[in-house]
Every structure is written in C-alpha cells, then in structure tokens.
Amino acid sequence: MPPLTSAEVVDITRRTNYGTWRFQRSWNPMHIVDAKDCTITDGNGKEYLDFSSQLMCSNLGHKNPAVIASIAAQAEQLAYAMPGYATTARAELSQLLLEVLPAGLSHFFFTTSGTDANEAAFKIARMYTGKSKILSRYKSYHGSTSGSIAATGDPRRWAMEPVGGKQQGTIFGPEVNCYRCPIRHTYPGCNIACADYLEHMIRNESDVAAIIVEPIVGTNGVIVPPDEYMPKLRRICDETGVLLIADEVMSGWGRSGKWFAMEHWGVTPDILTTAKGITGAYVPLGLCATNEKIAAYFQDHYFSHGHTYEAHPMTLAPAVAAIHEMQRLGLIERAAELAPYVEAKLQALKAKHPAVGDVRGKGLFWAVELVKNRLTKEPFNTYTDKVSGTPLMVDQIAAKCMAEGVILQAWVSHFVIAPPLIVTLAEIDRGIDTLDRHLALADAFLDTRPELLPELVSASSVTSDS
DSSP, X not given: OOOOOHHHHHHHHHHHSOOTTSOGGGOOOOOEEEEEBTEEEETTSOEEEETTHXXXXXXTOBOOHHHHHHHHHHHHHOSOOOTTSOOHHHHHHHHHHHHHSOTTEEEEEEESSHHHHHHHHHHHHHHHHSOOEEEXXXXXXXXXXXXXXXXXXXXXXXXXXXXXTGGGTEEEEOOOOSSSOTTOOOTTTTOSHHHHHHHHHHHHSSOEEEEEEOSSOOTTTOOOOOTTHHHHHHHHHHHHXXXXXXXXXXXXXXXXXXXXXXXXXXXXOSEEEEOGGGTTTSSOOEEEEEEHHHHHHTTSSOOOOOOTTTTOHHHHHHHHHHHHHHHHHTHHHHHHHHHHHHHHHHHHHXXXXXXXXXXXXXXXXXXXXXXXXXXXXXXXXXHHHHHHTOOOHHHHHHHHHHHXXXXXXXXXXXXXXXXXXXXXXXXXXXHHHHHHHHTHHHHTTOOOOGGGHHHHHHHHHHHHHO
C-alpha cells in the first residue's frame, strides 16, 4: 500500500474525526509531519514558528533527545503496570516532585490529563471535607469531562447545562481582572473586592468544599492577579475551612518564570493540579498533588478514586526526563529573564496599534487583547460570537500570521503568546513582528465615534514618534 499523500491525510481526518470546539464543516486541519525545537513542518514542507507551544504545553520544544530516549527506554523495560504496583519511574518522579512543587504538597495522584487531575481534585475535596460545592470563577477553563466542565466558566460549559451546571455542585463567582473588573471596581482602591465577593459567597452557601482558581488565567486571557489577591484568598479559605485548589495545568512548569505560578505570591494551595508541561507534552500526564493534612485523612478513610492508566510508567519516565532537562537548561530562570524583553516588544505593539487594549503576563506567558476602542474597552468579539460561528477578528489575524509561518493561539478577542521556553531572541522578534504586521486589520475597524477621538489620536501620535 503506497503511503498516504498529505491531501489524503487531511481528507481522512476530516471525514472520520471530530474537530474539537468548532463547527465541523469549516474544519480543515493542517497536516503536521515533523517538529523540532520551536519549528513545526507541514505535509508540504513549509515550516512554522510554534509561538504558543501548541496548546501552551510544549514547554521544552520539540524533539528533546533526553525525553525521547526516556520513552524508548521505559517501553523496553516496563510498558505498563496496574496502579496498585510500585515502579521505579513512579518513585523517581515522586522524589523529584517533592523538590520542585511548592513546599507542603507531598502526596500525588497521577492522571492522564489536566481534566482528569481536576476531576480527582474535586472528588478528594468532597471526600475530605464532607461538603459538596465547588466554587469556580467565570473566566476559567478546567477541563471537558463532567465535573471539570461544570467548573469551567467560559462558554465551553454552555452545551452541558443544566447537567454541567449547578446539578454538578458548582457555583460561580467573579474572576480577578483589573483591566476589565467584573464588579466594576478600580485597583488598587478596591481592596481586592473580587476576593471579598468570593468570601461572601462561601459564607452564604451551605457546603462549599473548595474553590478552584487558575493562578494565572490561561485560555481566557492570561489574567495575572494583583499581588494581594492570592494571599487574601488563602486567608479566606483558612478562615472558612474551604480548600484552595490551584489549577496549574497551563501556568506550571516554568511558564510564568517560576516552577509554579503560585510561587510568585508565596502561597501554597491545599491541592495543586497540573499537566501539559510536566512532560513537555511528549506523552499525556496529569498530576493532582495534595498537602499532608489531606493525605493523613485517607490513612483511615477509603480513597474512592482510580483508573486503569493511573501512574502509567510510560508517562512517568518522560516526566522525570523533562524535569531534569528543565533543570539542566535553566528554563525556569530563562523564562523569567526573557520576560522584560517580551513585555517591551508587546508594549511597543500597544503603543503602535490603537486596537491593542491591554498587554499582560509573566515569564513566557502573555496575552495581547484587542478592543474596538480603549475608552470603553469594548472587545471585537464575545463568547456568544465564539459559539455561534461569527467570524472573529483574532482568527482572521491569526490566519494571516500562519500564512507567513507563525502559529499563535487566538481566543475570542485576544492572542496567547507562549512560545517554548527554549525560544531564541530571533524567534521572539519574528513572532511579534509578524503579529505587528497584521494588527492593522483590527486598527481599520476601530470605533471612531467623536468622543473617542482623543484616545485614538493619542495612540496614533505614539505610533508616529516611535
């Protein structure tokens, strides 16, 4: 049988597979045949800069030799063992986790994805506290299975309602977003009122087991909280007996310039979930880590959770290799060192393009948010546009960037800039310069009502002086 052509690969995939989070009729997936470092190659031989680490997960870049070798070695030694057994890979990874996780997180349940890790966290929290409700925030994504989608604030939850809503024991409160405050306060004079709102909810609900937060919100805008937020949330949880779950699926493993984003604020959660960068995305692995107090409870109480692929040795060995590579290459430090350079480049975009409303992030984890005007902060598109199939401005710009060989993630009305942690300065320049060339498309559709002209003129004057 002759090998499939690239066109045949795409055709078979379209006809027989579901494309996720999209209308199927418009799906035309690119055929990827190779990837190395920060470069992806398609079936026609064209190369692309991977400027968002695929789904913000390829932190090590592609074809890291040490991780690849670990996969082959583990396959030869022990390809599978049921979760009830101890394996060398399991012990080695557990030892490493005690070194790199925030101090106090000492017991681990291994899963196959971030979604599964959050499902485990919810069950553990409910078993430990004897309470049922999970408090989440509207600007959030925590997974696609029943419990995790119920805790997701963005429109990917909507198709599951009402089953995916309160019937799953989830309640929602406001996110922290100082650029576009959901409760219309202004930082710093607000005294972190969004956290006070969550405390009010906890004290007026009957049985809140845990609150789950992305320390730095991921897909929904790379929203970084002010420094006071996490310590205040930690105090609220301690005073009300509610567990704090940190979803570090996207923000962990050096992405923010720390091993884990919670370290920026010196706060340790009761439960930390993660995935993606734990193996550099070479194999699927998730982690649910808890503190000693929770672990002690299950010494004499039934731990009612598990699945066939928990602690799968083929997923654990590459995680050991990936962590060692992050240490050897100094990638956590590198992300922190490159942050000012990336921020300066992105702020220059904001100064040049009136359609850029906000730039925010940490480490190598940034968002560029587009608005129709800076005064009202009206976005080009909304969640409703996303699920209804309305053409999105960010998708149009991302398509033009892809045509020039730069792949970056776009979501509703912002771009996620999150290249592999091995990215070079030249690659950073190329990615941001490509975006720069095509932001003019958004600038051409600004709201130019007379009362907004001073803001637009101000932005344009910066452009002419730069």
